[in-house]
Amino acid sequence: MDPHLPRVAMPGAYPPAHPVVAFNGRIASCTSADAGNEQANCARRSDIRLELMFSTRNLKAEWLGNIRSDLLSGLVVALALIPEAIAFSIIAGVDPKVGLYASFSIACLTAIFGGRPGMISAATAATAVLMITLVADHGLQYLFAATVLAGILQLVAGALKLGDAMRFVSRSVMTGFVNALAILIFMAQIPELVGVPYLTYAMVALGLAIIYLLPRVTTAIPSPLVAIVVVTAIALVFGLDLRTVGDMGELPDSLPIFLIPDIPLNLETLQIILPYSLGIAVVGLLESLMTAQVVDDLTDTPSDKNRECLGQGVANTVTGFFGGMAGCAMIGQSVINVKSGGRTRLSCFFAGIALLFLIVVLGEWVAVIPMAALVAIMIMVSIGTFSWESIVNLKTHPRRSSLVMLVTVVTVVWTHNLAIGVVAGVLLSGIFFASKVAQLFYIESDLSEDRRHRTYRVLGQIFFASTSDFGDAFDFREDVDKVTIDVSRSHIWDLSGVGALDRAVLKFRREGTEVELVGMNEASRTLVGRLGIADKPDALARMEAH
Amino acid sequence: MAKILALIDGSQHYTESVVDNAEFVARQLSADVQLIHVIGRRDLGSAPADLSGNLDLGERDELLKELAEHDEQRAKLARKRGRLILSDSAGRLRENGIERVEEELVLGDLLEAIEVREPGCDLIVIGKRGDAADFAKLHLGSNVERIMRRAKAPVLIVARTFRPLHKVLVAYDGGQSILKALDFLRSSPLLKRTQIEVVKATNQASDPELDRVCEDLKGVGLNVRCRTLQGDVEEAIISECDREDIDLVVAGASGHSRLRAFFVGSVANEIVRKCKRPVLLFR
Numbered sequence: 001m002d003p004h005l006p007r008v009a010m011p012g013a014y015p016p017a018h019p020v021v022a023f024n025g026r027i028a029s030c031t032s033a034d035a036g037n038e039q040a041n042c043a044r045r046s047d048i049r050l051e052l053m054f055s056t057r058n059l060k061a062e063w064l065g066n067i068r069s070d071l072l073s074g075l076v077v078a079l080a081l082i083p084e085a086i087a088f089s090i091i092a093g094v095d096p097k098v099g100l101y102a103s104f105s106i107a108c109l110t111a112i113f114g115g116r117p118g119m120i121s122a123a124t125a126a127t128a129v130l131m132i133t134l135v136a137d138h139g140l141q142y143l144f145a146a147t148v149l150a151g152i153l154q155l156v157a158g159a160l161k162l163g164d165a166m167r168f169v170s171r172s173v174m175t176g177f178v179n180a181l182a183i184l185i186f187m188a189q190i191p192e193l194v195g196v197p198y199l200t201y202a203m204v205a206l207g208l209a210i211i212y213l214l215p216r217v218t219t220a221i222p223s224p225l226v227a228i229v230v231v232t233a234i235a236l237v238f239g240l241d242l243r244t245v246g247d248m249g250e251l252p253d254s255l256p257i258f259l260i261p262d263i264p265l266n267l268e269t270l271q272i273i274l275p276y277s278l279g280i281a282v283v284g285l286l287e288s289l290m291t292a293q294v295v296d297d298l299t300d301t302p303s304d305k306n307r308e309c310l311g312q313g314v315a316n317t318v319t320g321f322f323g324g325m326a327g328c329a330m331i332g333q334s335v336i337n338v339k340s341g342g343r344t345r346l347s348c349f350f351a352g353i354a355l356l357f358l359i360v361v362l363g364e365w366v367a368v369i370p371m372a373a374l375v376a377i378m379i380m381v382s383i384g385t386f387s388w389e390s391i392v393n394l395k396t397h398p399r400r401s402s403l404v405m406l407v408t409v410v411t412v413v414w415t416h417n418l419a420i421g422v423v424a425g426v427l428l429s430g431i432f433f434a435s436k437v438a439q440l441f442y443i444e445s446d447l448s449e450d451r452r453h454r455t456y457r458v459l460g461q462i463f464f465a466s467t468s469d470f471g472d473a474f475d476f477r478e479d480v481d482k483v484t485i486d487v488s489r490s491h492i493w494d495l496s497g498v499g500a501l502d503r504a505v506l507k508f509r510r511e512g513t514e515v516e517l518v519g520m521n522e523a524s525r526t527l528v529g530r531l532g533i534a535d536k537p538d539a540l541a542r543m544e545a546h
Numbered sequence: 547m548a549k550i551l552a553l554i555d556g557s558q559h560y561t562e563s564v565v566d567n568a569e570f571v572a573r574q575l576s577a578d579v580q581l582i583h584v585i586g587r588r589d590l591g592s593a594p595a596d597l598s599g600n601l602d603l604g605e606r607d608e609l610l611k612e613l614a615e616h617d618e619q620r621a622k623l624a625r626k627r628g629r630l631i632l633s634d635s636a637g638r639l640r641e642n643g644i645e646r647v648e649e650e651l652v653l654g655d656l657l658e659a660i661e662v663r664e665p666g667c668d669l670i671v672i673g674k675r676g677d678a679a680d681f682a683k684l685h686l687g688s689n690v691e692r693i694m695r696r697a698k699a700p701v702l703i704v705a706r707t708f709r710p711l712h713k714v715l716v717a718y719d720g721g722q723s724i725l726k727a728l729d730f731l732r733s734s735p736l737l738k739r740t741q742i743e744v745v746k747a748t749n750q751a752s753d754p755e756l757d758r759v760c761e762d763l764k765g766v767g768l769n770v771r772c773r774t775l776q777g778d779v780e781e782a783i784i785s786e787c788d789r790e791d792i793d794l795v796v797a798g799a800s801g802h803s804r805l806r807a808f809f810v811g812s813v814a815n816e817i818v819r820k821c822k823r824p825v826l827l828f829r
Binding site: 383 | 614
């Protein structure tokens with residue numbers, strides 16, 4: 001048979017990433033209140049999921065379906081992780097050892113427990129920038145404790161299925177997130193580029209040239225690795241006086257060991273670490289789930305977002321106990337992994353193992369790498385992470401969406417906290433959405449023949465953002481005996497909406513006009529019945545208290 | 547109207563054998579044949595790999611475009627190939643006088659495809675292994691195993707070459723599944739004219755239960771012979787197949803707990819794997 005023909009009819013070659021998601025479509029149909037027959041099918045399906053989860057078939061698909069490519073890409077990723085882990089340790093203000101161990105531990109654990117095969121997790125810039133003040137003010141041991149706590153918080157988030165909450169993060173906020181992340185990574189390189197010998201710039205330029213130009217010659221070897229080797233070799237051969245990784249701190253020459261963070265276990269400690277842990281947990285999950293989405297799209301396969309939350313939680317909890325800093329999924333590395341052909345859990349796992357091997361074996365050599373080479377790589381990561389398309393899109397995308405993106409970016413760059421930026425972006429997009437929906441609101445009215453009875457017909461959504469328009473639409477002073485408010489084509493969503501309706505009814509009554517409400521739909525009626533006061537005896541007195 | 551599902555994957559040997567067997571069964575049962583070719587998830591490792599390890603401007607979008615184009619091309623090829631396989635096989639069946647043949651190309655999971663089409667179907671025909679499984683190591687296709695475990699209808703798992711059914715061996719174990727097989731023997735015209743050997747692996751020389759089964763089958767006019775076999779079930783049955791020149795083994799899929807089946811592999815599984823005969827499996 002022609003080897004180029006796909007091996008069709010063998011779905012076993014690549015079943016979906018995770019069994020729970022595998023039958024997603026069917027499960028959704030199960031939850032619908034269909035016939036009883038459907039329920040029997042549902043039970044059977046969960047049975048299939050159980051079988052898949054423990055079957056060797058699944059093992060094969062998620063670990064061994066793509067061995068050669070996964071090992072190769074894992075190696076490429078491991079080589080790229082070394083400079084990044086060192087750079088992120090330096091951002092956080094800790095020994096490179098902390099970031100390197102963390103990257104090993106997080107990569108291996110998320111490979112096993114995560115929900116997105118083919119995604120790379122390790123020590124990241126996004127979480128590192130959150131730790132700076134904690135390390136500076138309280139020291140390393142508190143960082144380990146904060147890492148453990150962040151992991152536990154992520155486990156809770158996973159157990160509560162907060163992965164589903166990602167749907168509130170709009171596309172614009174996500175774009176803002178990656179752009180802000182790219183800017184943060186770039187900004188972290190600035191200290192290495194200010195007040196240094198001119199030679200440094202030449203070396204950074206050389207590194208960048210190799211990184212971007214070598215792939216035009218060959219794509220068989222990782223160009224960042226070549227950049228490191230060449231820049232280091234030149235520095236050593238010519239005895240250039242450049243800052244090296246060794247100048248930044250001590251490198252590990254041993255395997256990580258289990259340790260319990262040396263901190264007092266009291267409320268005060270919790271007060272210190274909780275804000276940091278919360279930030280790390282939120283940012284870690286955001287970047288991880290966002291990256292999972294990127295990998296989902298690239299590979300056209302589904303992932304289990306809630307399992308990913310749990311995986312990140314396990315990874316951080318354990319990593320904290322092994323003297324590592326918190327991390328999460330990495331957008332850049334995951335893209336590199338997919339690009340290099342990595343698809344299963346094996347690539348991330350092997351990246352972790354290869355990383356540990358490299359740092360233990362090559363420890364001495366890593367120390368002589370000039371910082372200029374790392375800076376070049378981090379600039380590449382920053383450029384690769386930034387969504388350049390979003391700048392072009394500023395012209396064409398809706399202005400409000402662009403504003404949400406920009407607010408997210410500015411907030412992050414200002415606070416150095418991705419979580420705050422995302423919260424700002426989500427809030428703003430929520431407000432924009434509410435104001436847009438509030439425009440889906442219209443009241444028309446007509447007067448009866450005898451000019452004694454006016455009927456108002458309300459169309460659209462009555463909620464906090466549309467209540468003032470709602471109130472303004474009625475003419476309370478008109479000389480009519482009776483008013484009918486027809487809400488059959490509108491929906492009352494919240495307390496403000498109920499309040500606005502109450503207010504309108506009471507105002508008409510105070511003018512001596514009889515009011516009739518018609519056509520309230522079921523949901524609206526329930527809400528008004530529970531919250532409305534217009535029909536209760538002490539209505540007026542209550543109204544004043546509003 | 548009886549209906550059989552025939553699953554073809556386009557593998558060199560098995561596709562032909564599945565079609566031939568389907569033809570034979572369809573003629574015996576005067577059944578409709580539904581030919582199914584399933585295109586599953588994409589193959590891993592087929593995507594282009596670029597080990598340069600760098601991130602260019604707009605790398606994500608570029609990579610997405612590249613991978614999407616790659617998948618698109620392969621998917622188009624797979625469909626084209628699938629349609630060819632189906633029309634070839636259907637043409638063959640029609641040439642040989644099977645009139646009611648339906649062809650269907652299914653995208654998605656094989657097992658789900660079967661579950662949807664199983665109701666109202668009397669028999670499923672499938673090859674022992676697909677393109678991917680290694681014949682030399684006697685590995686079963688992973689899909690075959692899944693179908694063996696799941697399908698409600700009887701499954702005819704065919705060997706590489708078709709042989710007309712003259713002599714059939716029934717591996718009686720007293721389990722629920724084999725009782726279904728006996729019902730099938732009694733009621734279906736498929737094996738009416740064949741010689742049927744019912745065997746049971748036991749340490750005794752005779753077995754009253756087996757005798758009862760034998761009498762029962764003879765009662766409906768089947769050509770039956772009953773015997774007990776000594777020793778290990780699987781090996782006894784496999785050597786019996788060779789000695790008696792058996793054309794088909796009828797077996798029950800259950801009999802052991804799922805836990806045991808998971809670790810050790812069920813007896814049925816082993817028979818399908820090691821015995822180079824078609825197996826008609828009941829669950």
